[in-house]
Amino acid sequence: MKRNILITGASTGVGFESAILFARNNYKVYASMRNLNKGLELKKKIAAQSLDIELIELDVTKPESIRKAIQHIIDNDSKIDLLLNNAGAGFAKTTEQASEEEIRWVSDVNYHGVVFCTQAVLPFMRQQKSGQIINITSVGGLVGQPFNELYCAAKFAVEGYTEALASYVTDAFGIKLTCVEPGGIATEFMKSAVEKTTVKGQLASGEYLPVFERYFAGNQKRASESKEQVYQTGEEVANIVFDVAQNPTPPLRLRTSKWAEDFCKLKTNSDPDGTLLVKQITDSFL
Structure with a gap:
């Protein structure tokens, strides 16, 4: 029987690309999303490449939706091999x-959803004595950043949750x-992150505005640099x-680029992958 994988937030980005990649490599993929109407592009890929991908509805902010999706997979396959907690929002x-x-x-989208899934x-996974859970976090889960304190707090929480859970369920x-x-x-x-920075159409207001303008200008500058330096696909x-x-x-943790590695090195130099x-x-x- 094929290994299977449940991917949250599979309508775009990392989740979308992961669904295609795993299916091309002989996985049965359950590509989940809050709104199945957003799965049209993925459906086109499935049809064009005959991929073993099933789109399922799953809202990570609703535990009942999560349980229903997991039960569907168990009813179909009697197991779940891999969970990719990818859903999140800037x-x-x-x-x-x-x-x-x-x-x-x-917190619901970026942290509680990971816990509930x-x-x-x-x-x-415990009954089958095997399984893998991969959580897409962020360098923002290791290093706090201006105007991102609420997002970073949620990602810090995922990092701590994963670290603690790994200390006993792996062995x-x-x-x-x-x-x-x-x-x-x-x-x-x-794009979503930028849209959610606005307050009544303004990026910031009052005494925060000059600081935010410097922050936003820095983001734009980084975006204009080569993707190898900052942004990945x-x-x-x-x-x-x-x-x-x-x-x-x-590894327990893994940065995905040299830029990310350099950005976090003051926190990760002594134990880069978290194993120690x-x-x-x-x-x-224990």
């Missing part, structure tokens, strides 16, 4: 400007975990995800 706005609704939304697959149940940490990705993610990151999935002993830290945690507590 957000750049000051804490003062963000509404209570926005603050909850950032992981919670849903763990019983099946006990054979479930491998990895955080894949891109820098910038030149996909719809970036969804396909480039998907290739790294696939390599992690084929690795029998995958997980061993220390396991030795200390």
Whole structure:
């Protein structure tokens, strides 16, 4: 039987490219998205290349939607081999400007969704004594950045959650975990992030405006540089995800570019892939 994979946020970007790549490499792919109407481009790829991809509805902010999707996979295949927690959304706005609704939304999409999807697959992976969970985080999960504090907090949470979970489920149940940490990705993610920085049509207001203008100008400058320096394509990151999935002993964390590696090096130099830290945690507590 083929290995299977559930991918969240598969309508665009890394999720879209990962669905195609895994299917081309003999995986049964369950490509999930909140709105199946956004799957038209993926359907075209499936038809053109005869890919073994099934589109399923899954809203990472709704636990019942997650459980329903997981049960569908189990009913079809009686197992789940790999979960790619890819769904997420950028957000750049000051804490003062963000509404209570926005603050909850950032955490729901970028952190709680990862936890609820992981919670849903763990019983099946634990019973089969194997499985892999790959979480798409960000350099923002290691290094806080201006005007991104709410987004970074959610990604920091995913990093801590993954690190803690890996300290006991890998050895006990054979479930491998990895955080894949891109820098910038030149996909719809970036467009969405920019759209969500506006407050009544303005990028910022009041005393924050001069600081935000410097921040936004820096982002634009980086965007104009070569992609090798900062921004990667969804396909480039998907290739790294696939390599992690084929690795029998995958790292706990992995930056996806030289720029990302350099950006985080003050925090990662002593233990670049997180392996030493997980061993220390396991030795200390177990």
